Amino acid sequence: MHYASRAEAGRALANSLTHLNDSNTVVLGLPRGGVPVAYEVARALDAPLDIVPVRKLGLPTQPELAMGAIGEDDAEVLNDDVVGRGRVTRQVIDAVRVRERAELRRRAAILRGGHPRIPVSGRTVVLVDDGMATGATAAVACRVVRAAGAARVVVAVPVAPPEAVARLRVVADDVICPYVPVDLGSVGAAFTDFHQLDDREVTALLDRYRTRDR
DSSP: OOBSSHHHHHHHHHTTOGGGOSTTEEEEEOTTTHHHHHHHHHHHHTOOEEEOOEEEEEETTEEEEEEEEEEGGGOEEEOHHHHHHHTOOHHHHHHHHHHHHHHHHHHHHHHHTTOOOOOOTTSEEEEEOSOOSSOHHHHHHHHHHHHTTOSEEEEEOSBOOHHHHHHHHHHSSEEEOSBOOTTOOOGGGGBSOOOOOOHHHHHHHHHHHHHSOO
16 A cells, blocks of 8 residues: 555545544644644544644654654653663653653644644544554553543554554554555655655644634
């Protein structure tokens, strides 16, 4: 399976989520890459769209590999196996955490543009990203919305390896992933267009959704 773009992946993903088409569902995209996917899912479900800011704690020697992730409300998940293999010290983790928490606060303020967080208490929350490699960021997003009172948490991604899907099944009520390749080299390999989004692209999508005729 191959996706032309994040938008196409979102439309394909929405086909597996039609059972959630009710007024008590809210869709949360993981910035930045998850927002274009979440946009299409929210539109298909006619559900509110918001973000759940999370930050990867990248391994210092391999920044794209997550040794953990953080989210709002001090939520955090560590990948003990990655930390162990990388022989990462507590001091290094603390330094990365401080840097990424500052960036998380900055990005959340910019992307929300002064709009309040959509309440999730008592609702079904669909957490959407453009894919999972280790599942760390999606796992911490689950913690954030659980703490905020979500009644049900569904993780929905277009592509992920089996081990990431298995990890998320422990912390989410359901995991929807149409493409689960055993030999996934990278999430980007499943897309033709997997360009790095900037804040302006994400805020434009969120503003477009807020102002559309619903």
